[in-house]
Amino acid sequence: MIEWLATFLTSSPKPDLLRLVAVPVFAWAAYRDVRTRRVPNRTWLPLALLGIALLAWDIYRASTGAMIGGLAERERFYLRVALSLGMVGSLGYLFYWFGGFGGADAKALIVLAVLFPTFPAYMFPNTALPLTRTTVGVFSLTILSNTVLVGAVYPLFVTLRNALSGHRAPIMFIGKPIRAADAVREYGSLLQTPEGFSRGGLDLDALRMYLRWRGVTLAAVREDPERYRDPTSLPDDPAPPGDGSIPDGGDVVGPETTDATASGGDEAARAADSTVADPADHATDAEAAGADADGYDDPWGAEAFLDDIEGSAYGTTAEGLREGLNVLAAEDVVWISPGMPFIVPMFVALVVSLVYGDLFFELVTLLV
Structure with a gap:
């Protein structure tokens, strides 16, 4: 030696x-x-x-x-x-x-x-x-x-793991299935849009930035998607979005969020996040709610988010953010890219x- x-x-x-x-x-x-x-x-x-x-x-x-x-x-x-x-x-x-x-x-x-x-x-x-x-x-x-x-x-390796676990889909060669509620605890990007599988889904770092900016949890969004889809529910003073990284604890929560909010209860979310206005406080007609003939003119406040941060959320577009939020609000299981570094x-x-x-x-x- x-x-x-x-x-x-x-x-x-x-x-x-x-x-x-x-x-x-x-x-x-x-x-x-x-x-x-x-x-x-x-x-x-x-x-x-x-x-x-x-x-x-x-x-x-x-x-x-x-x-x-x-x-x-x-x-x-x-x-x-x-x-x-x-x-x-x-x-x-x-x-x-x-x-x-x-x-x-x-x-x-x-x-x-x-x-x-x-x-x-x-x-x-x-x-x-x-x-x-x-x-x-x-x-x-x-x-x-x-x-x-x-x-x-x-x-x-990804393909073999998916096959052995019974998760067989056209996207099984490049993705893995997770609970939609756990998307904020993963790195990668969605491999789904409302139309089906896609390689151009929402970047999960951008999702975390958006949730921090709004000061809400994904659980609260899933509990009451219509509330957060309304752009009039945006906070008057959004929080800094950060860089989209996962905190050491693994949870992504808003600045005023409590453990009760993380459980997904709507009332707890409303109490913990006082900066988000209740849609009931706003007029319901299309003009006052900021809607056109097809619905809201900025669903989820996606354009407002991207304009406010004055930068790039990892190349995410307003349409891509909306599609990702629609998928995460509606699905129980979603496919994401593992995103190996x-x-x-x-x-x-x-x-x-x-x-x-x-x-x-x-x-x-x-x-x-």
């Missing part, structure tokens, strides 16, 4: 040893992403600065001839760095720009592009890690391809890449 450790510490390149700091950081980020779907921005800046410093160190070693290999190897090194920063780093930004990634996912991928542009080398007696290497030699690209493969396992398979892929190498490259090699 001592011999292995001594060889590892003395024979492995010092920049590559320092790059291993990324492993515990990504482990913590994956844990945070599972628990809260939030990874603080401060997580990535130190890793990015470390990556820049180590990259500068490697460039210095290459330019002074300290790096093993001749001119051709140095040229390949520079090409791999350019591919990592220009392609993998740009992919992270583009995926975020087009909505395919969250901010933390994009920052994590960009950090990996800076921190691991080329294959590291970890020396042990009689072996070295990673065990396999690709011809391209861009290690951040290896991590990305392994992330895709690891992430592809999750839908298979991308940083989780990215962390697993990082470990697999450091130990084994590129799984996709090896699979292609076996098939050809």
